[in-house]
Amino acid sequence: MFHHILLTLLSFSPTVLGAQPSAPEPIPAPLRNLTWGQLNFLHTTDTHGWLAGHLREASYSADWGDYVSFAARMREKAEADGTDLLLVDTGDRIEGNGLYDSSDPKGLYTADIFKQQHIDVLSSGNHELYKQNSSEDEYLITVPNFKGNYLASNIDIYDPQTGDLVPLAPRYKKFTTKVQGIRIVAFGFLFNFNGNENNTVVQPVEETIQEEWFQEAIREKGVDLFLVVGHVAAQSKEYSAIFKAIREVQWDTPIQFFGGHYHIRDYVKYDSKAYGLASGRFMETIGFMSISGLSTDKKEGSKERKSAGPSFNRKYIDNNLFSFYHHTGLNESTFPTSEGTETSKMITKARHKLNLDRVYGCVPADLWMSRAKYTDKNSIYKWLQEKVIPETLFDESRSSKSAAMVITNTGAIRFDMFKGPFTQDSAYIVSPFTSGFRYTKDVPYDKATKILEVLNKQAQIVADDIPIKGHSAPFLSSPEQQGKKETLPSFANHKFPSDMMGQIPLSDTEPEDPKLIPGYTTTDDAGSDGDDTIHSPIDFYHVPNCIDAFIPLRETKSAVMEDPEEPPRPETVDLVYVDFIEPWINVAAKFVGLDFDVHKDTEVYMPGATLGTLMIEWVEKNWKCD
Ligand SMILES: *[C@@H]1O[C@H](CO)[C@@H](O)[C@H](O)[C@H]1NC(C)=O
Ligand SMILES: *[C@@H]1O[C@H](CO)[C@@H](O)[C@H](O)[C@H]1NC(C)=O
Ligand SMILES: *[C@@H]1O[C@H](CO)[C@@H](O)[C@H](O)[C@H]1NC(C)=O
Numbered sequence: 001m002f003h004h005i006l007l008t009l010l011s012f013s014p015t016v017l018g019a020q021p022s023a024p025e026p027i028p029a030p031l032r033n034l035t036w037g038q039l040n041f042l043h044t045t046d047t048h049g050w051l052a053g054h055l056r057e058a059s060y061s062a063d064w065g066d067y068v069s070f071a072a073r074m075r076e077k078a079e080a081d082g083t084d085l086l087l088v089d090t091g092d093r094i095e096g097n098g099l100y101d102s103s104d105p106k107g108l109y110t111a112d113i114f115k116q117q118h119i120d121v122l123s124s125g126n127h128e129l130y131k132q133n134s135s136e137d138e139y140l141i142t143v144p145n146f147k148g149n150y151l152a153s154n155i156d157i158y159d160p161q162t163g164d165l166v167p168l169a170p171r172y173k174k175f176t177t178k179v180q181g182i183r184i185v186a187f188g189f190l191f192n193f194n195g196n197e198n199n200t201v202v203q204p205v206e207e208t209i210q211e212e213w214f215q216e217a218i219r220e221k222g223v224d225l226f227l228v229v230g231h232v233a234a235q236s237k238e239y240s241a242i243f244k245a246i247r248e249v250q251w252d253t254p255i256q257f258f259g260g261h262y263h264i265r266d267y268v269k270y271d272s273k274a275y276g277l278a279s280g281r282f283m284e285t286i287g288f289m290s291i292s293g294l295s296t297d298k299k300e301g302s303k304e305r306k307s308a309g310p311s312f313n314r315k316y317i318d319n320n321l322f323s324f325y326h327h328t329g330l331n332e333s334t335f336p337t338s339e340g341t342e343t344s345k346m347i348t349k350a351r352h353k354l355n356l357d358r359v360y361g362c363v364p365a366d367l368w369m370s371r372a373k374y375t376d377k378n379s380i381y382k383w384l385q386e387k388v389i390p391e392t393l394f395d396e397s398r399s400s401k402s403a404a405m406v407i408t409n410t411g412a413i414r415f416d417m418f419k420g421p422f423t424q425d426s427a428y429i430v431s432p433f434t435s436g437f438r439y440t441k442d443v444p445y446d447k448a449t450k451i452l453e454v455l456n457k458q459a460q461i462v463a464d465d466i467p468i469k470g471h472s473a474p475f476l477s478s479p480e481q482q483g484k485k486e487t488l489p490s491f492a493n494h495k496f497p498s499d500m501m502g503q504i505p506l507s508d509t510e511p512e513d514p515k516l517i518p519g520y521t522t523t524d525d526a527g528s529d530g531d532d533t534i535h536s537p538i539d540f541y542h543v544p545n546c547i548d549a550f551i552p553l554r555e556t557k558s559a560v561m562e563d564p565e566e567p568p569r570p571e572t573v574d575l576v577y578v579d580f581i582e583p584w585i586n587v588a589a590k591f592v593g594l595d596f597d598v599h600k601d602t603e604v605y606m607p608g609a610t611l612g613t614l615m616i617e618w619v620e621k622n623w624k625c626d
């Protein structure tokens, strides 16, 4: 692929100022300009610890320090023009990158790095609440770091010192912007999540908006803008409910929503004065939003401004220095701020301490999650199914007694694997989850196969039947794929197979323009000019919710390996699964008429093994670097 070749060449060129020392230089590409307004925003979401940026993809190679410089320069520019700039982050800052996951305790370095950015309004994601530790870190570290700016409209926490149930952070805030005195009431929400540890309580949004404090807040007089930030999909029942609640009492006041969670770029029109922006994932995207035509405390009653009505504009900025220089009109010597450069150094030091550049092996060719059909040899799932799982998953007490069928959800893989060194960092990026494997024995082979079929074809029915976790049952496939399903209107120009098992490319295959770098080509409620960088499109394929791998009886293993297409199938197998999906397996088993109790009839398979440890073991054995 063109940009990978270039990327390899560039890695030998001298380091640019800013970014991480090993980051590739951005590749010049045609850009669309930003439309600045009276009130401007920069937005990050679902950064998942990627504060070092993408060290293998030039389009997203700026780090958090570069973003600190960018925000400062954008603010200078806005204020010089007599306008305002605000920063927003909508959660899932943790889990998914070695910079967060590999320290002990987790997040030892990331909280201090993150805090270097001045953020005006931020909220919690679901990932912050999965574990008691991480939610307590929010309460004791991140909330104080962003004093007054971190909002938790619908989250409470049991205070670890007093045991009292208290708001994680203030419910909302009122403030006026620095330059123009625009009067804003802001909220910070989380979608109706119930997979959290029991030390936090997430109130369903529909209940929160009935609360007296909320009903009072939306009745405030003299508000120029309602600002709703949250770890909530831009197109969701939660945001529709909040929109309706505000509109019932403020028929005319502009509302700006910022959201995330599905890892997609998305922009939604609620009405002519209410819009919502979602800004991607993993530090690939800096969302830009501008609003003009707002009233302010200084220009109360200014008829000219108001009569024009507010106008809204959005852009999705690729997170790299080429874009940053362009939008600020600066260059490598005039762009960096000392705070930004310091932040980049903190990241370099932390990566070094965590040994994230340790190399386990070298990947011979790119392996894709959804850029290849899952049955292709360059699919990461095919590799797991045919190589990694059969050759490394081995249980002392079971492997010589029974063959096994292993079910893994495709959402357990979080990122592509690029040709080149497979590092400690890569391992955390590709498979950050800590789930182990469990099994139940003597399952008829045909029933095991049916379970897989149910998980892939009737997953929603299964989800509705999961008693404990309700609608927050873990995603089986990736959040990106879930998001695309739920936001069909925004992807109207993409072909979506109605059958989840379909293998149809999601974008039209157009002849590739050799000058353009493959990347985001977003279509949303405002059209298809949202991406700052003009890219050629990438084809995506749907992947099933779950894949299986077959592990033959140990004695027959070598024979089988010679003919992986046709291994002999036994009558019964150990049904092995990633423990994260246990609630799904439980329900699917009952669907196919198999009665076992996941609490009594299952045990750990290969204690200590996770998909991540299996991958590392396989890479070390098979993919030596020259
Ligand atoms: C973008 O803005 C720059 C600087 O103001 C200007 O020179 C350039 O022509 C603009 N590009 C487009 C495509 O409008
Ligand atoms: C929680 O944090 C404590 C103190 O840093 C640590 O000892 C413990 O292992 C952590 N537990 C988890 C589940 O991460
Ligand atoms: C949370 O669950 C644990 C056991 O799983 C229990 O001991 C504890 O009391 C629960 N805490 C709350 C606040 O309900």
Ligand SMILES: *[C@@H]1O[C@H](CO)[C@@H](O)[C@H](O)[C@H]1NC(C)=O
Pocket (backbone or CB within 6 Å): 330, 331, 332, 333, 334
């Ligand atoms: C950066 O911009 C400044 C001011 O416009 C100019 O003096 C300088 O030569 C530029 N530096 C580079 C490396 O282009």
